[in-house]
Amino acid sequence: MPETAQVLPDPRRWKALAFIAIAQLMVVLDATIVNIALPSAQVDLGISDANRQWVITAYALAFGGLLLFGGRISDLWGRKRAFTAGLIGFAAASAIGGAAANEAMLLGARALQGAFGALLAPAALSLLAVMFTDAKERAKAFGIYGAIAGGGSAVGLILGGFLTEYLDWRWTFYVNIPFAALAVAGAFLVIREPAVGHNSSGLDIPGVILATLGLVSLVYGFTRAESDGWGAGVTIGLFVAAVVFLAAFVAVESRVRAPLLPLRVLTDRNRAGVYLSLGLAVIGMFGLFLFLTYYLQVVKGYSPVLTGFAFMPMVAGMITGSTQIGARLMNRVPPRLLMAPGFLVAAIGMLILTQMQPDSSYAGLVLPAQILLGLGMGTAFMPAMSLATSGVQPRDAGVASAMVNTSQQVGGAIGTALLNTIAAGAATTWVAAHAAQARTLGEVAFANQAAVHGYSAAIWWAVGILVVSAAIVLTLVTTGGQGGAPAAASDEDGEADAPAIPVLAH
Template identity: 75%
Template sequence: MPETVTTADPRRWKALIFIALAQLMVVLDATIVNIALPSAQADLGISDANRQWVITAYALAFGGLLLFGGRVADLWGRKRTFVTGLVGFAVASALGGAAANEGMLLGARALQGVFGALLAPAALSLLAVTFTEAKERAKAFGIFGAIAGGGGAVGLILGGVLTEYMDWRWTFFVNIPFAAVAATGAVLVIREPAESRNPSRLDIPGVVLATLGLVSLVYGFTRAESDGWLAGPTLALFAVSVVLLLAFVLVESKVKAPLLPLRVVAERNRAGVYSSLGLAIIGMFGLFLFLTYYLQIVKGYTPVVTGLAFLPMIVGMITGSTQIGARLMTRVRPRLLMAPGFVVAALGMLALTRIDLDTSYPALILPAFLLLGLGMGTAFMPAMSLATHGVQPRDAGVASAMVNTSQQVGGAIGTALLNTIAASATSAYAASHAAGAPSRDLLKLQSMVHGYSTAIWWAVGILLLAALIAFTFVNTGREGGGSTPAASSGDGEAKGTAEGEGVSVPVMAH
């Protein structure tokens, strides 16, 4: 049974440790397998055509089932969903590490995605309903935002170490101790507020339409990367996703207990957070991929050194999230953290457009990574908090799922879009410089770097667009301040605040 949680309960800070650990496991799993993929492909005899499915199987299951996972957390209880997700993720990881053939590995990756879709929204919504006092919420979401932003880079480091010094299978097995510790801690210390459940019946048509629509969308971007944007299958998948998602919106506006109450996304601040966060992830995911190849192929770094090269970005993200974002969130409006944060990240990205064959890591790449980390950490922290702030407790799970959905879809779009741009620019450069090239190998590297820098220019523009959207749509006052404008969503959330000890806490309508 859920238990009452008070702001004086010391166990909530212990709970944060285990919630953050589970989030780290989910986020780093998105990139840790990338480093290990070449070794796994050779070991299991996976063809070049099928190797993308090691990544895609996880992305499709995870992205397609996130809204369903968020609704299950609201319905079934977030603590129970959280623990179930951890146990299932550990079992799926064990199967992946023990994979004897291609089919077993792909099945394990899909199963990881299924349980990740339960785990991720449950983790964020537990955080949202556990920390309600403004200053404590700022600290908690500062830590959570740093992990959400930096986990991908941690995955690159850990993947490099495990692959180089142990075996690719350990990129799966490493999840088991993570999950065991987090699940044990969750059972012992996490207490879910008793009033936060949503006992409404499950919206089956909504589940089917949302899942198929999101799977079609994510798979469409995957096919665009391999087949081209104008290929018949790509266009068909995009068309199907549009039809299914429009049907989903129509159904959600009619049913009594919708999977995604439209009040969650209609409120302008949350809409601004979801869209700006998705755009930022588009730019960041492409960057991880390009710079991993750049550092290994062009600069000749080993997998471990490549992972360590990303460490300053992680340090920047942790600093931006816990020292800048968390300290200022109760003092300034969220958009004054999010928009400048995205602009600073764009400046770091802008510096990376100057990469060349002999670019110095300390002189250019290091400061660019620090700017990227500081900017994204500062922006992610209030975005994570605002995505669930002011939402009714019974909708916390699905609101959290929308954060993860925007990130997952953004990652799929970023990988496909920026890879396509880079590939086109690489081919064009190679064709136009073939005549005067001193050697074929040198031309190949020059073309590759030109393609990366071209795609990074696009990432700069995408981050600036994220800043513009955050500044335009996010108009709420600072958390803990009395200047928060009334929400205009008409979602039944009260428009006032309850004042206590100098802290403004949103009044929820139950």
């Protein structure tokens, strides 16, 4: 008999939020903590320039490709259990990465981190979604979560700088072990999962295979485009394979009784708008992290620690935007009036960075751009995280949460590959057109000028992508402000389910 009574909130939920936040911070910052350590690891392990991006992409590929699987596992297996298993596995993979003796071992560890992260991340977000059902408490909880999700990547750059400069690049992996140990202790002692909405149906194995193959083919296609070119047979083949696999996935999901991704999660226009706009916005953000890291370290000559501190204004902006703007206004204004302006403010910050030159002033150019980027993305991320899991039946909380992370991780992998390809192509074109200036400028200055020209060209694309994200929000996200009580819903068979996570009022 399906449960219809409202489950009382656990009084320890705020303590539980702290441990969930620690786990989420570990997963998010790990996507970028290696960025600053990458030059040192590349030299130490003899990784070629062509393969260095795989240290980042291997993590994002495994993470993005397996997130739907991980989300459904948390719905079937239990969110707390999936959360704990993900933490332990992530810590073990980090230990392997820290001890890597060669390129293959490092890349394998990064892929394992991504796989366990794909189990951990949706379990963390779905725990949050089912534990906080009061509108005001939900706004505060998701404000904290949004700040971590938005600012964690930048925190990773700062922490990576400290660890690389004062210890060793290997500590960018080892540092995850105490994070995970603390979160596991909290999971056992504090976290109590509400006894609602577990999915007792079987696992959709064909869906798992098709979704994973489709997402991996898509991201790998962008990666091969950088090395082989957009017209290469392998590149085109991968994109075609991605379309075929994902189309087959949708067809399977519409027919099986226990789908990996119930299409009811996607057919809501508001959630669809959130997933699409977040994925596009993250394309620009991840590309920017890579470019700005290399600009500050290679072109400007900043140390790893100084580079980390150089990202502090963005972190502060994200925290402010999420907790002071997004969380305070989420219950008062429609989400689109936070998300769309947030993406546009971030686009203005990107627009400033298109003017960068090798001798540009940090205070005059990079600082104001980062503040605007942080404020904009923090303000947009916070309501997006809440909206993406609102109105979802508890039995689907894990997979709905996984879709949030999938859009971000696939967007991040595509952003790293796509914008890197654009930057490399623009730099090559500039070198060919300005070859006569090589002697005048000197070899280093000439190379720096070419690199910066490439970064600027790619950032122009990021500006456009953020504007498109804002347009998608204004078009698809039509819900009003958060409010109302949880309501029971029915599935396709007409059977009542457990109370839904609070629905956004229209």
